[in-house]
Amino acid sequence: MSDKKPPRQVRPSFxxxxxxxxxxxxxxxxxxxNPTKPMATQRDLSLAYSPGVAVPVRAIAENPALAYTYTTKGNMVAVISNGTAILGLGDLGALASKPVMEGKSVLFKRFADVDSIDLEVDTKDADAFINAVRYLGPSFGGINLEDIKAPECFIIEQRLKELMDIxxxxxxxxxxAIIAAAGLFNCLKLTDRSITDTKLVVNGAGAAGIACVELVKAMGFAPDNVLLCDTKGVVYQGRTEGMNQWKSAHAAVTDKRTLAxxxxxxxxxxxLSAKGALTADMVRSMAPNPVIFAMANPDPEITPDEAHAVRDDAIIATGRSDYPNQVNNVLGFPYIFRGALDVHATSxxxxxxxxxAQALAELAQEDVPDEVATAYQGARPRFGREYIIPAPFDPRLITRIPVAVAKAAMETGVARKPIADLEAYRAQLSARRDPVAGTLARLFDKVRRSPKRVxxxxxxxxxxxxxxxxxxNQGLGTAILVGREDxxxxxxxxxxxxLREGMQIQNARISPRTNAYAQYLYDRLQRHGYLMRDCIRLASVDRNHFAACMVAMGDxxxxxxxxxxxYSIALEDVRRVINDKPGHCVIGLSIAIARGRTVLVADTAVHDMPTSEQLAAIAIEAASVAKRLGYEPRVAMLAYSTFGHPEGERAERVRDAVRILDKQRVDFEYDGEMGADVALNRDAMALYPFCxxxxxxxxxxxxAFHSASISTKMLQELGGATVIGPMLVGLDKPVQIVPLAAKDSDLVNMAVLAAANIGG
Ligand SMILES: NC(=O)C1=CN([C@@H]2O[C@H](COP(=O)(O)OP(=O)(O)OC[C@H]3O[C@@H](n4cnc5c(N)ncnc54)[C@H](OP(=O)(O)O)[C@@H]3O)[C@@H](O)[C@H]2O)C=CC1
Ligand SMILES: CC(=O)C(=O)O
Ligand SMILES: [Mg+2]
Structure with a gap:
């Protein structure tokens, strides 16, 4: 134990x-x-709506199980709140809870491909709330209640479970409770404690606190070793103030009265209470190797820094993502519902x-594959004090948790549609994962661990x-702003x-480095028509040349x-200063994300009319970045034609590029030439079984550049795709160029791609 370390200041990252x-x-x-069926023609309309829609209506009326086949029900979860316990912010009302509920819905989609809609019900009355929800069963495959305060939440959940068949x-x-229990069991293992004698104190006797107590007791904790506390102190037998039946069920026979x-x-x-509820003195008084899960959101009961300052033998977790060991229900609900929905579970x-909980705990004990290693802070995580539970972006969660949940549902008879082949199910689950979000998060973490001067x-x-x-603010490094101070x-x-610490201004006109940059430029450009005075002007007046010189010369x-x-002018500026990486081809690569699907598109920036050799080189660069981003690349060499039809000069060039790749025996999948429909649509591709x-x-x-640029911009404008990039690949030093209309968030993403040197 030590009293010496001062608490570090936690910086908000935004x-x-x-x-x-x-x-x-x-x-x-x-x-x-978004609609999932075409709505373009009269025929589409008559199928989607009257009269075609009558057919599934009759089918479902006859056999309700068919609702899972003909409607969104089977993949749709409602996130429902009345806003009476929004995170740890308290009762701020139904409307104010909407950002959190939308957030939960988005997490359902992002992490487990579950469609979800938020519903905010404006009543604090449990019966009224139950009535508002009980009739919604036909619409959804599941109901995720959120941020409803205790004790009403217990009544509401219990009653809705009785009334609904989902x-x-x-x-x-x-x-x-599931996440906390998983983390706790791993901590018991790490600190060599046995489940039967470990003494647990739960602060917060609300929704989360009571459920945690129930689950750990169900998993083997001795009831006498669990003390529950709330704003009035310890929940003991005989207490009358601030009690309810759910607290009473866990009231202890004890003479302890306060949390301390x-x-x-x-x-x-x-x-599971509120910010600041745990003091340094209380932490000091705990047993050796204390385990502290300060899970209140957004601010924990105590920060890890404050706790470590008094006890360096403590294992600490919080609900936040900016410390190690994030114990947050985001690790659970998307995957638990995924498993439950996939077997049409009734409960x-x-x-x-x-x-x-067991699947989650076991996952943390396993070796972390390379693909996952960079998802964590610090070096490759190994089961231990700073890694008691997987991180939310761990791509293995989607294949593990739903399988465990679905299996348990089948074994306990609540699965209406059992899964015969769980291995095949696991493979399907991994296809639901899109690595891009995880990859970006990993890149941010990578840069955070090794901050850069951008x-x-x-x-x-x-x-x-x-x-x-x-x-x-996000701890990614130092930002150097080129410009005049005023x-x-x-x-x-x-x-x-x-303009805070970590943000520096560099005025090219008066920088002591400008002369050195001018000399550097002159050495490169003197035989390309530039006089020394041209180079002095470039270095002192042109911000791109000055900034590129900073990178070229290690500043x-x-x-x-x-x-x-x-873009093209900025690229010319940069290439005047920075070389191509030897043996590489400079290209622009865009990441297009639409409808949960991600494709990388190349070359969206550099080659106007690439030759066959250049197309092959573009494919090689793009495939290598795809691998760095976590994909197993499947490269389609696109054209207006597919495998020889129709004939034409441009298509022939693409065919030649495929032959060049054949000769080079590259180590990734590729084929072409093919149309975009064949490349992206399984059924269209099936017409070419030799593909x-x-x-x-x-x-x-x-x-060519025109088709690359036009198609990504159309995807963005008409298809609602998010397009990141073009990302510059193949330069000797990391530089990224944003589009003219970039927003600050695009600039940050590109700064991180540059800092992580993803294009290098
Ligand atoms: N990390 C995670 O994944 C999650 C974290 N949480 C966090 O847990 C907390 C509680 O949420 P929830 O259970 O839904 O809310 P509830 O409103 O249902 O319960 C709150 C409980 O906390 C108690 N409490 C509040 N302030 C204090 C305090 N200073 N000292 C002791 N007890 C206190 C209340 O006591 P009383 O009964 O006397 O009023 C009540 O028992 C929130 O901060 C929330 O963010 C919740 C869910 C998930
Ligand atoms: C994480 C969460 O659900 C909460 O803090 O309420
Ligand atoms: Mg919540």
């Missing part, structure tokens, strides 16, 4: 303004509804919860200043951004530009 802008940008909120799951109770009393010599603390029972060439622009501030300061003031690690100058791609392509090599 400002309030950024959080508001995130939610208001583009379409307000975080969700939208899973009703109060996430704050069971989701939290309860924690004397306790092994484990679970905080989520105790066995399914225990199975989920030079933002257009430092006088408001969006750039906001991005630079966000980059620094202009940068004025733009920062206008943007409401404080910065990476560069971002592009907001004020066309060497094992599934729809995830890397599209376009025949």
């Amino acid at each position: 400002t309030d303004q950024e959080a508001l802008a995130f939610h208001s940008q583009g379409k307000p909120g975080k969700l939208e509804v 899973p009703v799951f109060h996430d704050d109770q069971h989701g939290t 009393d309860a924690l004397q010599g306790a092994d484990v603390f679970f905080g 989520i029972n105790m066995e399914m919860k225990v199975a989920a 030079v933002f060439a257009e430092g006088e622009e408001e969006a750039v200043i906001r991005a630079a501030a966000s980059f620094v 202009r940068v300061e004025a733009a920062a003031a206008f943007a409401g951004v404080e 910065a690690d990476a560069m971002v530009t592009g907001l004020t100058r066309n 060497r791609l094992s599934g729809p392509a995830n890397v599209l090599v376009m025949p």
Whole structure:
């Protein structure tokens, strides 16, 4: 134990303004509804709506199980709240809970491909709430209750479970309990404790606290070793103040009255209460190797830094993502519902919860594959004090938890559609995972672990200043803003951004490095028509040249530009200063994400009319970045024609590129030439059984710049795709160029791609 370490200051990784802008940008909120069937022709309409729709209507009326076949029911979960316990913020009402509920819906989709809609029910009356929800069963495959305070949440959940034939799951109770139990059992193992003598104190006798107590007791904790506390202190037998039947069920025979009393010599603390509820003195009084889960959100009962300052033998977890050991129900609800939905479960029972907790605990004990290694802070995580539970972006969660839950559902008779082949099910689950979100998160983590100096060439622009501030606030490194001090300061003031530590201004006109940069440029450009005075002008006046020189000469690690100058001009500026990587081909690669599917598109920036050799080189560069991003590349060499039809000069060039790849014996899947429909649509590809791609392509090599640029922009504008990039690949130093209309968040993403050197 030590009293010496001062608590580190926790820096928020974003400002309030950024959080508001995130939610208001583009379409307000975080969700939208998209049709999954074509609605283009009269025939489509008559099938989708009257009269065609009458056919499934009759079929479902005759056999209700067919609702899972003909409607969205089987993959649709409602996230329902009345806003009476929003995170740890308290009762702020149904409407104010909507951002959290939309967030939960988005997490369902992102992590487990479950479609979800949020419903905010504006009543605090349990009966009224039950009545509002009980009749919604036909619409959904499951009901996820969220942020409803105790004790009403117990009545509501119990009653809805009785009334409805689909899973009703109060996430704050069971989701939290499952994750906390998984983490706890791993901590017992790490600290060599036995389940029967470990003393647990749970602070917070609400939804989450009571459910945690119930689950750990069901899993083997001795009731006498569990003390529950709330705002009135210990819940003891005979207490009358602030009691209810759910607290009474766990009232202990004890003479301890306060949380401080309860924690004397306790092994484990679970905080499901409020910010700051655990003091340093209380932590000091706990048993050796104390386990502290401070799970209140958004601010924990005690920060890990504060707890470690008094006890360096403690294992600490919080509900937050910015510390190791995030014990948060996000690790559970998407996957638990995935498993329950896939067997058409009627409920989520105790066995399914225990199975989920065990699967989660076991996953943390396993060796982490390379693919996952970078998802964690620090070096490759190994089961231990700083890694008691997998991180939310762990791609193995989607294949493990649902299988465990579905299996338990089948074994306990609540599965209406049992799965015969669980291995095949596991394979299907992995296809639901899209690596991009995880990859971006991993890249952010990678940079956070090894922060970089990124030079933002257009430092006088408001969006750039906001991005630079966000980059620094997120602990990603130092942001160097190129610009005149007075202009940068004025733009920062206008943007409401404080130029804080970690943000530096470099004025090219007066920088002591400008002469060295001019000399560097002169050495490179003297035989390309540039005089020394031209180079002095480039270095002292042109922000792209100055910033690129900083990177070339080691004064910065990476560069971002592009907001004020066309892509091709910015690229020319940069290539005047920085070489291509030897043996590589400089290309632009865009990541297009649409309808949960991601494709990489190349070359979206550099080669106007690539030759066959260049197309082959583009394919090789794109495939190697795809691998770095976590994909097994399946490269389609696109054209207007498919395997020889129709004939034409451009298609012939693409065919030649495929022959070149054949000769080079590259180590990834590729084929072509083919149309985009054949590349992306399994049925269209099936017409060509000789096609060497094992599934729809995830890397599209376009025949020329125009088709690459036009198709990605159309995807973005008409298809609602999110397009990241073009990402510059193949330069000797990391530089990224954003499109002219980039927002601050695009700039931060590109700064991270540059800092992580993903294009190198
Ligand atoms: N990490 C995670 O995944 C999750 C974390 N949580 C967090 O747990 C907390 C509680 O949520 P939930 O159970 O849904 O809310 P509830 O409103 O149902 O329960 C809150 C409980 O906390 C108690 N409490 C509040 N302040 C204190 C305090 N200072 N000291 C002791 N007890 C206190 C209340 O006591 P009383 O009964 O006397 O009023 C009540 O028992 C929130 O901070 C929430 O963010 C919740 C779910 C998931
Ligand atoms: C994480 C969560 O659900 C909560 O804090 O309420
Ligand atoms: Mg919650």
